[in-house]
Amino acid sequence: MSSPSAVSLYDARPFFEKALQHGIQHGIIGPEKIEAMRVEGPKGLVQIARYFGNEFLRPELEKARDRMVNLVSLYLESSCGGDVQQAAESLRDFSLLSRSKGGSDMLKALIAMPQNSHFGMNERGGFKDEHIPLLAKWSLRSLAEYQAELARRSQVAQVVDAALWLAGELGMDADELEEAGKDAEAVIRSALLVLAAGRTEMPDWVAFEKMIAALRKKHGAAPAALPVIVPKKLPAHLRAAVEAVRQSVLADAPKILDAALPARALFDRSPAFMGRYFWIEDALAEVDQHERSASAAWDKVTGGNTDDGSLLTLFLCLAAGAAPKTLLSEKSATALLRKIRKSGFHPALVRQYIGDHAPAQHQDAYASLWEAFVDEAQATLESDAVHSLSDALALLRRECHVS
Secondary structure: OOOOOOOOOOOOOOHHHHHHHHHHHOOOOOHHHHHHHHHHHHHHHHHHHHHHOOOOOHHHHHHHHHHHHHHHHHHHHHHOOOOHHHHHHHHHHOOHHHHHHHHHHHHHHHHHOOOOOEOOOOOOOOOOHHHHHHHHHHOOOOHHHHHHHHHHHHHHHHHHHHHHHHHHHOOOOHHHHHHHOOEHHHHHHHHHHHHHOOOOOOOEHHHHHHHHHHHHHHHOOOHHHOOOOOOOOOOHHHHHHHHHHHHHHHHHHHHHOOOOOOHHHHHHHOOOOOOOOOOEOOHHHHHHHHHHHHHHHHHHHHOOOOOHHHHHHHHHHHHOOOOOOOOEOHHHHHHHHHHHHHHOOOHHHHHHHHHHHOOHHHHHHHHHHHHHHHHHHHHHHHOOOOOHHHHHHHHHHHHOOEO
């Protein structure tokens, strides 16, 4: 004969009902408490129906009853760990409405937690009236659904809190992060790189690009040696969240430290990296950096000379397709004129060069200087008359720098 099989019965009753029946059967909840619940119950139903809709409609009152039973069940089962003995004692020692409010407070706290890690998409300030329709849905859901959502949102909250902590260490506050509207993970990744580079402030793009260049110079030959570590001061409850993001930075390290990949192309134009790292958007700083770079390049090509003769000599070389110079010898000037007669004179190249490289505040003046020179000199420079070469050379001696 086979051994009898064990049969387990599924008890689908609300946890509130289980705890109440257990309390009555074991003498934990007496007649006086039962009577107090009979008085409290209808008052609670009306309050709940009014809060979520209309206390004068029977369907709303019936739904309010379901909500009240579920809210009490959520609170008791969660706070007592599913122990009906403790739950019965809780019903004995506290009012029914307080247990219902406890369940409601649990759900309000859940709803106020961030749903995702994107700054700017989650409002601070706790539960608000606009959340009431969402609370209405959650007030009828099970403890298992609540616990699953709580676990998910808790993980998100830890990532957000970790980003806030790290950003705070680097001089940024919550309002600035919300205004920036980036993912918390991106903030953490950049913060870890900033700390690895030994810097103390969250960077704008210019500083971020310089930081990447410095890291490439120091660790490019050994990406595995990139010192991305979890700060010792980080609160213990945030360490797991930061560690998970740290691993993603280590996985990115070979590309981050690859000098063959321009930083802008990698971090701001590569689909896999767009939005993955964070820097402070500062258009003025980027424009200023661009202008400084352009100015440095212009100073280099002009040798710091900005007089008309130096500039016209430089422009003439460009129009002839020759290497840019601000001073020509007699011999090189003659060679340049012969090159013009052989290969042509191209004033448009100079206009383009001025637009691409000259300091913005001087471009109009430089363009006007060049146009005036072209109007006067082009015919002489391109002439093949007998004495035109000597005439052109005399022109260059007068307008350009020829020694």
